[in-house]
Amino acid sequence: MAYRKTEKVQEALADKRQRILSAARRLVSDGGFQEAPVTAVAGLAGVATGTVYRHFASKAALFAEMIGETSQRELEVVEAIALSDGPASLRLADAVRTFARRALRRRRLAYALVAEPVDAETDATRLRYRRALARVFETVVEQGMRSGEFPRQNAAASAACLVGTCIEGLVGPLSPDGLGPDGNGDELVDDLVAFCLRAVGAPAERAATHAPRART
């Protein structure tokens, strides 16, 4: 029985879909993928379990979309900073700092997004996100080379390395008990920024300035 969905029905469906995604994100933020079985997601979203499967082909598909959506938002924030105005080294520093701070603020979710072992389909989403993030860094590195701030280097290779640095540098601290209950990670963020600036060959004084600055 095919019929054209009215606008209202469409909106209700989209709303339900979004509620399911938000519920998944919330549960993963609290306890990782293992604490987010489909029944719990459905419960929190206020829909029947079967409804989840009407919107998503599988639990893996749901997680993959949740990760994709959340990562996209993080990517846009980093991109806006990285590709704004000013010296490339400052933009790179601010982009890395923001990426790390945001991850450390929502530590459990960030850990799930980048590192927690999960099924292959969800994992594939991560690879796509890393590539997109690498393209942003590549642009900044190229700009820095053109302006003479950074020495000649393979911008694509450096960009991939920067992605690896940002993510792997955070995996330990993001993991449960990584920073301890009182650790806010400010020093770690400074370490990460300094590492990245040295790595692309930013002027030493800039790398040094960025290391110990108490930024908010």
Next chain:
Amino acid sequence: MAYRKTEKVQEALADKRQRILSAARRLVSDGGFQEAPVTAVAGLAGVATGTVYRHFASKAALFAEMIGETSQRELEVVEAIALSDGPASLRLADAVRTFARRALRRRRLAYALVAEPVDAETDATRLRYRRALARVFETVVEQGMRSGEFPRQNAAASAACLVGTCIEGLVGPLSPDGLGPDGNGDELVDDLVAFCLRAVGAPAERAATHAPRART
């Protein structure tokens, strides 16, 4: 009917187990995890499919052990170089170079080891390997700081970043078609080494010596 296994029986069992692991490694080297269903592993090892499951609880457990065994060997090679004698920056450069060259020589297997989307159990093995590799780098960075080669830095953070650099810097090139049919990756290895040396703040002339070898 419990009985003590004789030495010969034990050896035969161990031999079979090793043949299964080798077969899995060989198939994954050729076509990744998807080309290594248990039936194919059994066939190549010359055992019945049921025998595979007598030795390994699941396909995931088999892959996890294969990855663990292979990664352990890579780790030992890198560790031997990284913790040998000489200036820390040279040892770090040689360790990174060796790690990257070995990965690029067995590209398909290396991609499977570090990046190919796979089940959660296998993925967890990767996290353990990365931590072990980070401990090796941490020691070198600490030694470099003590000898005055590297500036003061958070050695643990830098080590995690180096692991991320080495792995993420290779994921693209390792992926199918990453380097193209003729690419041997020599230039990429130089880029990676230069990035790592700059990142830990190795003396500029040392980073430079390692960077631009026969580059255009």
